[in-house]
Amino acid sequence: MKDVTFEAALTSSTATELNKPTLRHFLKTQDFTRAELQEILDLMLLLKNARRANAVPQLFAGKTVGMIFEQPSTRTRVSFEAAATILGGHAQFLSPTDIHLGSKESLEDTGKVLSRMVDVIMARVDVHSTVAGLAEGASVPVINGLCDWLHPTQMMADIFTMFEHLPEGKKLDDLKVAFIGDATNVSNELAMICTKFGMEYAHVGPKKYHMTEEIVGMVNDNCNEYGGSFVMTDDINAVKGFDILVADSFYWFGQEAEKEERLATFMPEYVVDQRLMDLAGPQAIFMHCLPANDQRETTRDVMDGPRSVIMDEAENRLTAQMALLVYFTHKDIPAPTAEVVKAHEDGITAFLGKL
Numbered sequence: 125m126k127d128v129t130f131e132a133a134l135t136s137s138t139a140t141e142l143n144k145p146t147l148r149h150f151l152k153t154q155d156f157t158r159a160e161l162q163e164i165l166d167l168m169l170l171l172k173n174a175r176r177a178n179a180v181p182q183l184f185a186g187k188t189v190g191m192i193f194e195q196p197s198t199r200t201r202v203s204f205e206a207a208a209t210i211l212g213g214h215a216q217f218l219s220p221t222d223i224h225l226g227s228k229e230s231l232e233d234t235g236k237v238l239s240r241m242v243d244v245i246m247a248r249v250d251v252h253s254t255v256a257g258l259a260e261g262a263s264v265p266v267i268n269g270l271c272d273w274l275h276p277t278q279m280m281a282d283i284f285t286m287f288e289h290l291p292e293g294k295k296l297d298d299l300k301v302a303f304i305g306d307a308t309n310v311s312n313e314l315a316m317i318c319t320k321f322g323m324e325y326a327h328v329g330p331k332k333y334h335m336t337e338e339i340v341g342m343v344n345d346n347c348n349e350y351g352g353s354f355v356m357t358d359d360i361n362a363v364k365g366f367d368i369l370v371a372d373s374f375y376w377f378g379q380e381a382e383k384e385e386r387l388a389t390f391m392p393e394y395v396v397d398q399r400l401m402d403l404a405g406p407q408a409i410f411m412h413c414l415p416a417n418d419q420r421e422t423t424r425d426v427m428d429g430p431r432s433v434i435m436d437e438a439e440n441r442l443t444a445q446m447a448l449l450v451y452f453t454h455k456d457i458p459a460p461t462a463e464v465v466k467a468h469e470d471g472i473t474a475f476l477g478k479l
């Protein structure tokens with residue numbers, strides 16, 4: 125290795141070339157083809173099996189995911205942090221009260237700066253424009269850890285959980301999935317990914333809380349391309365014969381003022397309780413991204429009952445985050461050869477010896 129002096133180094137760029145040549149962000153599943161999402165699911169299966177064997181390859185070693193949280197989180201925060209650790213890397217928690225986020229500097233600049241220091245940016249944000257702004261500036265992958273509109277990392281866990289609980293003889297595209305309730309970030313993303321996997325999908329809830337035209341447009345595009353079908357109705361009887369009933373909160377952060385009105389509109393008709401599970405039929409299983417308000421959108425007996433897969437779904441957040449960290453970084457930087465490591469070590473040792 126040649127001697128490098130500070131003076132000589134100043135003649136070239138000081139930027140460290142850590143940029144992924146084929147940079148992709150994970151802001152919504154709709155940006156990915158079914159084949160690409162299937163690749164992530166396949167990777168999830170391999171990594172889950174490796175974890176069961178306590179033999180996860182250290183595919184994130186030396187890497188860091190910077191995690192911005194504008195809202196509280198149990199599953200998303202813990203699963204990303206655990207995933208980075210299991211894969212040999214590190215997760216850095218960044219509270220908006222600790223960093224400059226949208227004040228003092230632009231979101232694009234924050235994305236640029238973080239990209240010089242971490243390998244992946246994960247952001248849970250109040251509004252989609254925040255995570256989009258970070259991605260605008262970032263030169264490393266930005267993962268949407270939930271925004272007001274979408275929740276793509278949740279969906280990788282959900283589809284994987286559906287795969288693990290496929291009814292005998294059925295494939296993913298044979299499934300009939302009904303979401304009951306408000307058009308939340310979870311249900312928007314669920315509608316898109318279920319139809320992308322060719323499923324029969326129903327959104328069942330009061331008309332006022334149906335999905336927007338923009339989401340419906342993407343869902344219909346998926347049905348045309350991938351052969352799924354889609355219905356949006358306020359008729360609770362639409363759940364009859366469905367394989368999976370999915371619930372989510374009737375109100376979220378920022379909707380506290382609407383809480384009473386929302387509860388009065390959704391309850392009791394759209395609560396996923398035993399009555400609704402029975403209406404769907406004996407084949408139906410129950411999913412919920414959690415956190416759940418038992419005795420509101422669902423009931424304790426359904427959550428803890430034999431047809432609930434909510435804890436598998438929660439565990440699969442970790443399965444998904446492991447796969448996402450690997451999927452979006454594995455092409456970044458080839459591992460250095462032993463010779464390269466030795467040359468750098470020798471150079472630094474020689475320099476320190478002269479001090």
Ligand code: CP
Nearest residue numbers: 197198199200413414
């Ligand atoms: N489902 C989900 O995103 O959970 P957290 O809010 O706990 O992260």
